[in-house]
Amino acid sequence: MKLYNTMSRSIEEFVPIVKGKASMYCCGPTVYNYAHIGNLRTYIFEDLLHRTLSRDGYEVKHVMNITDVGHLTGDGDDGEDKMEKSARETGRSVWDIAKFYTDAFFSDEKDLNIIRPDIVCRATDHIQDMIALIKRLEDGGHTYTAGGNVYFSIDSIDDYGKLARLNIDDLKSGARIDIDSNKKNPKDFVLWFTNSKFKDQAMMWDSPWGRGYPGWHIECSAMSMKYLGEHFDIHCGGIDAIPVHHTNEIAQSEAATGHTWVNYWCHGEFLLNDTGKMSKSSGEFLTLSVLKDKGYDPLDYRYFCLTGHYRSQLKFSYEALDHARSARRSLVDRIRELKGAAEASNAPGEKAKAYMDAFDSAMENDLSSPQALSQLWLMLKDDLPASDKLAAIYHMDGILGLRLEAIEPAAAGDVGGADEERLLAERTAAKKAKDYKRADEIRAELFDRGFIVRDTPSGPILEKRV
RNA sequence: GGUGUGAUACCCAAGUGGCCUAAGGGGACGGUCUGCAAAACCGUUUUUCAUCGGUUCGAAUCCGAUUCACACCUCCA
Numbered sequence: 001m002k003l004y005n006t007m008s009r010s011i012e013e014f015v016p017i018v019k020g021k022a023s024m025y026c027c028g029p030t031v032y033n034y035a036h037i038g039n040l041r042t043y044i045f046e047d048l049l050h051r052t053l054s055r056d057g058y059e060v061k062h063v064m065n066i067t068d069v070g071h072l073t074g075d076g077d078d079g080e081d082k083m084e085k086s087a088r089e090t091g092r093s094v095w096d097i098a099k100f101y102t103d104a105f106f107s108d109e110k111d112l113n114i115i116r117p118d119i120v121c122r123a124t125d126h127i128q129d130m131i132a133l134i135k136r137l138e139d140g141g142h143t144y145t146a147g148g149n150v151y152f153s154i155d156s157i158d159d160y161g162k163l164a165r166l167n168i169d170d171l172k173s174g175a176r177i178d179i180d181s182n183k184k185n186p187k188d189f190v191l192w193f194t195n196s197k198f199k200d201q202a203m204m205w206d207s208p209w210g211r212g213y214p215g216w217h218i219e220c221s222a223m224s225m226k227y228l229g230e231h232f233d234i235h236c237g238g239i240d241a242i243p244v245h246h247t248n249e250i251a252q253s254e255a256a257t258g259h260t261w262v263n264y265w266c267h268g269e270f271l272l273n274d275t276g277k278m279s280k281s282s283g284e285f286l287t288l289s290v291l292k293d294k295g296y297d298p299l300d301y302r303y304f305c306l307t308g309h310y311r312s313q314l315k316f317s318y319e320a321l322d323h324a325r326s327a328r329r330s331l332v333d334r335i336r337e338l339k340g341a342a343e344a345s346n347a348p349g350e351k352a353k354a355y356m357d358a359f360d361s362a363m364e365n366d367l368s369s370p371q372a373l374s375q376l377w378l379m380l381k382d383d384l385p386a387s388d389k390l391a392a393i394y395h396m397d398g399i400l401g402l403r404l405e406a407i408e409p410a411a412a413g414d415v416g417g418a419d420e421e422r423l424l425a426e427r428t429a430a431k432k433a434k435d436y437k438r439a440d441e442i443r444a445e446l447f448d449r450g451f452i453v454r455d456t457p458s459g460p461i462l463e464k465r466v
Numbered sequence: 467g468g469u470g471u472g473a474u475a476c477c478c479a480a481g482u483g484g485c486c487u488a489a490g491g492g493g494a495c496g497g498u499c500u501g502c503a504a505a506a507c508c509g510u511u512u513u514u515c516a517u518c519g520g521u522u523c524g525a526a527u528c529c530g531a532u533u534c535a536c537a538c539c540u541c542c543a
Contacts, residue, residue, distance in 0.1 A: 027543075035543085042543040082541080165469090166539085216541080238543030245542090268543065269471095272536070278543090307479060307491070313472075313536070320478050323492040330491090333505070370480045374490035381507095436501055443503075454504055463504090 001056045001364045003049075003234075004311060006242060006265040007163055011366055014053075014264065016233050022058035024049065024234035025224040025262075026117065027241055030067040031101035032082040034287045035108055037301060037316065038271035038278035042238045044302060045268040045310040045367070047114040049236065051399045052363045063227045064117040065220060066105075068098035068124050069203050069213060084202065094202045098124070108288045111298035113401040121223045123214070127205045129222040130214045133256055134191045134207075142255045146182035148195030150209050152248070154187050157255050161187075163265060164243040189248050190215035217248040225253065225261075235262040239269055268310045278316065286316070294318075299402055300325040306369045306400060332407055334380055335393060339409030342386035344394055352388035355379035356395045363399055372396070420451055424462055427453065 001014040016022050026046045029035050035043075046062075053060045069083065087094045102122075109116065123130075134150060137143050142156040154160040194212035204211050224232065230253075237246060246265065253261040271278050278286065288298055304324035308314040348356075355375050362371035376396050380389060397404040427442040443453045451462045 029543085030541090039543045045543090164538090240538075240542055243538065244540080270537075270543070303491095304478090309480075312479090315478080317478085320492090323478055326493085327491050330505095337505085368480080370490070374480075377490055431501080434501075440502075452504065455500075456505080 022053045023228040023232040027237040028064040032086040042268040062117040063119040123219040133222045150192040221253040234264045239267040303328040344390035345387035348388040348391040352392045
């Protein structure tokens with residue numbers, strides 16, 4: 001298994017810390033709003049990584065956090081808390097907001113057939129772990145308190161910014177945000193806030209530094225170490241997390257433990273739209289629900305994501321999504337036919353196995369899903385027994401996650417209701433009597449009812465229009 | 467201002483020195499099949515990889531310049 005490691009900026013052979021096991025931590029959603037489809041692209045990438053590691057024989061332990069506290073809206077450390085803002089705007093409590101959007105997120109994940117991480121942990125359930133970690137940093141001399149907040153001092157370590165290859169002197173700190181005058185170094189970041197500018201801040205906890213709430217980055221360090229140990233294999237996220245969030249996570253984690261924290265850093269590229277980066281604040285706020293309302297199957301979007309490599313920017317457009325939908329439907333049609341003709345083979349032949357191997361090789365080569373997908377199509381078009389094709393399809397879908405195994409086989413009499421079946425029979429009779437005008441009328445009627453008539457060698461069948 | 471990344475045929479998108487006269491998908495067109503369709507199958511849309519120059523026996527792939535686009539330096543997947 002080869003993976004691109006952001007730390008080394010190169011593709012590396014994956015060597016786990018513990019033989020046969022792979023531990024991965026993925027930055028999860030901040031649940032103050034719906035996830036947009038760009039967010040979801042990253043979770044699809046992580047799902048592919050999870051599935052591919054499993055396929056490769058690793059026992060995967062996948063942890064994802066839910067950020068249900070903190071993360072400010074604005075620039076710098078003085079913006080408004082996103083959760084509080086959302087709560088204020090909707091008249092719900094912050095806890096209700098968090099619950100609502102967490103549920104919405106997992107509903108999207110389910111629709112996209114994303115395997116649920118083995119452990120999903122909420123920040124608000126781990127405040128004590130964060131406090132303990134901050135304390136450890138304090139004991140190690142990596143913190144200072146100013147203006148009521150506890151800061152991490154980046155000058156207390158000598159390799160700050162190594163992931164992003166930041167040249168600290170070149171960064172124009174303060175160019176676009178006001179410098180927090182409490183900070184000794186503009187790149188220092190808050191570990192614990194006691195100094196909320198909002199008197200009615202709802203989420204507050206007691207701590208050795210006073211009643212308050214944790215900074216933005218500490219939760220991932222605290223929870224990942226709690227569940228995966230102080231040295232684990234893989235940490236994932238979106239590329240935007242590299243310069244600040246992951247940089248600060250590394251700084252605090254390695255300062256606390258005194259050793260390397262994560263071996264492989266994997267980042268998913270952005271989904272773009274016409275105007276550039278997809279965002280919650282500008283342009284159309286594209287959620288999975290929006291796509292569903294427009295008649296797309298969530299798996300159309302999953303397929304669309306698979307057609308691009310996770311480390312490449314992918315341009316979203318409805319035209320591109322239409323292409324993905326057409327391709328996926330065509331795939332479903334073929335599989336439906338195959339299922340009507342055969343059962344999956346238990347012992348597929350050499351040719352089928354060669355395609356499966358080529359597919360796995362593509363995935364194990366830094367998750368080259370576009371190439372893997374092309375193997376699926378080549379296999380389908382090749383001259384193989386239907387049973388072998390099905391076996392190969394199921395094997396590949398173990399990673400693609402397009403629910404191909406669950407597709408109903410092509411067969412007469414199992415799709416429409418009694419009315420439709422009666423119409424279909426009437427059409428067959430009309431055809432037999434060479435009353436083609438009537439037969440075509442019935443076909444149009446069935447089309448209006450949402451069915452396509454398909455004449456197959458074994459007789460006419462109805463198919464749901466998708 | 468600084469730092470990166472990218473530009474591939476009608477569209478999306480792989481490929482990072484020879485197996486590339488560029489994978490795969492989508493669309494369009496023509497054909498086979500069909501009463502007609504749909505589906506399926508076959509063929510075409512491809513000597514071409516932003517532009518210019520260089521390196522090399524050989525470049526989409528390496529180097530340089532140019533143009534354009536995007537991202538990051540700020541919470542963001």
